[in-house]
Amino acid sequence: MMEKQSFSGLARTMSDQLVEAVTAAFKSPPTPSGGSDGGGSSSTLSRKSSKQVLVPASPVRSSKNTHIRKARSAQMKFELDELSSGAALSRASSASLGLSFSFTGFTMPPEDVADSKPFSDDDIPEDIEAGIQREKFQMEPTLPIYIKFKDVTYKVIIRGITTTAEKEILNGITGSVNPGEVLALMGPSGSGKTTLLNLLGGRLTHDNNVGGSITYNDQKYSKFLKSRVGFVTQDDILFPHITVKETLTYAARLRLPNTLTKEQKEKRAIDVIHELGLERCQDTMIGGSFVRGVSGGERKRVCIGNEIIINPSLLFLDEPTSGLDSTTALRIVQVLQDIAEAGKTVVTTIHQPSSRLFHKFDKLILLGKGSLLYFGKASEAMTYFSSIGCNPLISMNPAEFLIDLANGNIIDISIPSELEDRVQMGNSEIEIQHGKPSPAVVHEVHSLTLKNFQGIYRISLKQIPSACMYHLS
Ligand SMILES: Nc1ncnc2c1ncn2[C@@H]1O[C@H](COP(=O)(O)OP(=O)(O)OP(=O)(O)O)[C@@H](O)[C@H]1O
Numbered sequence: 001m002m003e004k005q006s007f008s009g010l011a012r013t014m015s016d017q018l019v020e021a022v023t024a025a026f027k028s029p030p031t032p033s034g035g036s037d038g039g040g041s042s043s044t045l046s047r048k049s050s051k052q053v054l055v056p057a058s059p060v061r062s063s064k065n066t067h068i069r070k071a072r073s074a075q076m077k078f079e080l081d082e083l084s085s086g087a088a089l090s091r092a093s094s095a096s097l098g099l100s101f102s103f104t105g106f107t108m109p110p111e112d113v114a115d116s117k118p119f120s121d122d123d124i125p126e127d128i129e130a131g132i133q134r135e136k137f138q139m140e141p142t143l144p145i146y147i148k149f150k151d152v153t154y155k156v157i158i159r160g161i162t163t164t165a166e167k168e169i170l171n172g173i174t175g176s177v178n179p180g181e182v183l184a185l186m187g188p189s190g191s192g193k194t195t196l197l198n199l200l201g202g203r204l205t206h207d208n209n210v211g212g213s214i215t216y217n218d219q220k221y222s223k224f225l226k227s228r229v230g231f232v233t234q235d236d237i238l239f240p241h242i243t244v245k246e247t248l249t250y251a252a253r254l255r256l257p258n259t260l261t262k263e264q265k266e267k268r269a270i271d272v273i274h275e276l277g278l279e280r281c282q283d284t285m286i287g288g289s290f291v292r293g294v295s296g297g298e299r300k301r302v303c304i305g306n307e308i309i310i311n312p313s314l315l316f317l318d319e320p321t322s323g324l325d326s327t328t329a330l331r332i333v334q335v336l337q338d339i340a341e342a343g344k345t346v347v348t349t350i351h352q353p354s355s356r357l358f359h360k361f362d363k364l365i366l367l368g369k370g371s372l373l374y375f376g377k378a379s380e381a382m383t384y385f386s387s388i389g390c391n392p393l394i395s396m397n398p399a400e401f402l403i404d405l406a407n408g409n410i411i412d413i414s415i416p417s418e419l420e421d422r423v424q425m426g427n428s429e430i431e432i433q434h435g436k437p438s439p440a441v442v443h444e445v446h447s448l449t450l451k452n453f454q455g456i457y458r459i460s461l462k463q464i465p466s467a468c469m470y471h472l473s
Pocket of ligand 1: 167169187188189190191192193194195196351
């Protein structure tokens with residue numbers, strides 16, 4: 001078995017074993033597909049570079065709407081120019097504003113943009129809020145960065161009063177993501193999505209418990225790279241009493257370099273408002289527990305705006321759609337796609353996407369208890385699992401199916417026939433609750449059959465279409 005069970009207190013469960021079996025199946029190397037994915041080739045970028053995120057040149061709408069509650073935030077309008085004169089001070093100020101990153105640069109050296117493809121204007125995305133066509137703008141090109149990660153492991157040391165134990169959080173995660181792509185990290189709660197996102201986003205670089213390699217354009221994480229990373233955390237912190245426009249303007253003034261004028265920074269904030277379709281709520285207060293403000297979807301977009309204002313090459317997001325209805329979630333993911341299509345590399349964790357949303361992702365990593373169950377095109381995940389004998393028995397959202405599988409829950413899921421025989425045999429012998437095997441039955445049957453599980457998957461893997469898989473060069 002692949003999992004190193006170093007955490008002594010962990011009991012092995014049926015789901016552990018199922019995850020192990022699927023992991024083992026995944027790790028057996030199938031024939032590489034023709035085109036290597038991980039090389040950071042510009043092909044992916046060029047595939048999508050024709051579609052751009054928009055910022056119209058038109059001025060922002062006036063804030064005279066009577067229904068809009070304008071923030072009384074005069075007291076907060078401290079002299080930002082003074083603050084932004086020193087990087088350290090700027091960092092402190094941005095922290096106080098709830099911005100999760102230190103000061104970052106905005107422009108890039110000309111040599112960095114040499115590889116960037118010219119943008120064409122054949123597609124005009126819709127206004128997210130109003131569903132109307134918006135004018136196009138040219139997002140400033142940034143250095144395209146591809147990420148490769150190989151055999152990434154992460155463990156924590158849990159110190160008790162008398163004992164110390166190691167807990168493995170991630171176990172041998174391999175994958176890659178290129179500019180122009182959105183990589184979704186999916187899995188059940190506690191499977192390690194946030195941990196992996198933090199690792200890829202360079203937030204645990206000084207932790208000695210990280211193993212494997214993570215490279216950015218084949219280089220290690222560096223200070224230089226830090227300035228090109230945007231990270232949207234799960235728990236956003238925004239000032240409730242200032243408006244959307246003020247929030248983004250402050251972020252622009254604090255985080256953009258002093259080489260830009262105040263007017264340029266303010267223009268950048270307005271560009272981001274258009275980019276994210278926040279025109280209609282730009283003069284609405286953010287709001288909070290005691291003040292009604294923008295909607296959940298708008299709030300998420302403001303958080304994304306706080307990060308894309310620096311025009312990052314890499315954008316990481318932790319559950320940007322949690323708590324949102326499926327339509328709003330879809331809009332957020334559409335925004336991520338637009339950002340990716342402007343040449344950025346986007347990595348996001350996702351909890352339980354709708355099927356429409358699931359198909360929007362370019363690549364998918366499925367985690368189960370810290371192990372890699374699938375890495376490849378999101379659109380081919382179902383084909384892959386079907387090819388190893390795992391299929392939904394009823395019409396099912398693919399994300400739901402994959403998360404059930406990663407959880408070891410095989411209700412309404414067919415598994416390879418060898419295992420099925422055992423399941424049926426088990427059902428006749430052990431109590432069946434409400435026409436479905438009880439958890440005890442599933443556990444028992446899996447305990448019996450998992451001895452063969454790995455072998456079965458190894459056999460099935462020979463039939464996997466090679467296109468399902470990605471391999472690092
Ligand atoms: N520093 C730590 N100490 C102990 N356990 C940890 C630590 N960091 C993470 N874990 C554990 O590692 C597992 C993975 O955590 P992580 O937050 O990455 O999961 P997740 O997939 O993002 O979950 P969720 O979807 O619920 O946010 C969890 O069981 C968590 O309790």
